[in-house]
Amino acid sequence: MSSDCNAGHFHSPDPHNRTDQLTALAREARLLEIGLEGGGEAGGQLATDLESALTTAMDAESPGELTQARSAIDLVLARVLSHGMCLSAELADMEVKGVLGMARMPVLTAVLSASR
Secondary structure, rough: OOHHHHHHOOOOOHHHHHHHHHHHHHOOOOOOEEEOOOOOOHHHHHHHHHHHHHHHHOOOOHHHHHHHHHHHHHHHHHHHHOOOEEEEEEEEEEEEEEEOOEEEEEEEEEEEEEEE
């Protein structure tokens, strides 16, 4: 992914490192936001597949499930690149009001966008 696409949010020249970074962000997150900027029907399908892969990583309870999630993320990232799209991702805290009062929840925001 080129640095023009990522605005410093999610950038590594090594594909395996990108997969590891995104998997680690998903593991820390409790909530997930997916955004899509352009990309048409193919972009919509990629966003759906990305959401599924990240959710699998967030919910993984065993090493086998985590390995499966990492593989799914790796496949989606390869498809993002092959479609000429960009991915930015960042983890931020959101305050959520719950039964026990205000709580901070780590939210992973991932945005797919068409290359410019």
